[in-house]
Amino acid sequence: MIRPLSFIALLLLANPVSAEDLLDWLDGVSRSKASATGAGKDSVMESATLVTVENGEFEMYPKVSPDGKYLLVSSGKRKSTAITRRVLENGEILNTVTDDKLSLDSFAWNGNEQVIFLSDRGGDLGIWSVASNGQGSVRRMHRLTGTFIQPLVLKDGSLIAVHLEKKQGLHRLRKASSAVLNFSNWDIKGIESTRLLHIQKSGAVDELAAGINPSLSPDGEKVVFSMQVGRSWHLFMMHVDGSDLIQLTNDRSIDVQPTWSPDGKWIAFTSDRGETNMKTHGKRNWDIWMIHHDGRNLTRLTFDDARDGGAAIAANGRVYFHSDRKLASSERKEHRVNGSSTGFHIWSLATPDVVGSF
DSSP, X not given: OOOHHHHHHHHHHHSOOOHHHHHHHHHHHHHHTOOOTTSGGGOOOOOOEEOOOOTTEEEEEEEEOTTSSEEEEEEEETTEEEEEEEETTTOOEEEEEEOOGGGTTSEEESSSSEEEEEEOTTSSOEEEEEETTSOSOOEEEEEOOSOEEEEEEOTTSOEEEEEEEEOTTOOOOOOGGGSOOOSOTTOOTTEEEEEEEEEOTTSOEEEEEEOEEEEEXXXXXXXXXXXXXXXXXXXXXXXXXXXXXXXXXXXSSXXXXXXXXXXXXXXXXXXXXXXXXXXXXXXXXXXEEEEETTSOOOEEOOOOSSOEEEEEEOTTSEEEEEEOOOOOHHHHHHXXXXXXXXXXXXXXXXXXXXXXHO
């Protein structure tokens, strides 16, 4: 029997290649052999496609327009950050929507032509609306009192947003504008707790539940979100008025960043519930998972050693997510990247067959 290392040596003698090409080939083999451990019978072999990458830039938190044509993405180079609108299929940049720093983790589609985002440009914290093409006037929809992130606008014009409560003894909470956009947008320094509040257009406020990372169902009737229970984070679902609270996941894991499928049947989310990543000395291995809205058919989508998160599901049957996985030389060449490509970029992956059959 020829050992793997001996085979590689023979391959190099027979057909000399560069060390970089060999490493890329080995990386491709490793990806193709991704194990389905923990996903059961519905496991799939991962074949993710790179959607966005620019020299020295990061792209995170993709959001698909309701008509399935565009992506909103948090983009940045060095200290310059913005929300950009892109073509769904190839990630081509169409325009900057806003460069307001408070919007980086607090923006959303409001129909096909409007985008809402968090800003303090009026002197007070508020939710603002602008055309997705970045043109025209910018209008404040809600004025907020307190510290909020991750707003959702409901059908009646009211608002659900995450209220941040600072830790006791902390005199001053760091402004979100000074924070760096990162992978763990559910774990905010200096925060004692996070709560979902329902804010009426009149200004009246109702407390719904503890939690963070809310996502509004396509019909506008339900919210799925993440709530901390001990050291774990679980997914919960409720009506927009806070009634009929249901727990969807229950494991010793961190289940966060949920998002709905366009038909309202499935929820994709970020989780560390997979096997421990031995290549990173026991560090958490973050992947994209899906679960039916009734809590059944838990399915793992990604198997890469990198951090995969911030998923969005499009009507074309693909899941879009950010990841800091390594780019192969072929991917760098295809996207004409000559400089640094480290960091987070947007990738896409086809949903498994179980999603279409359940």
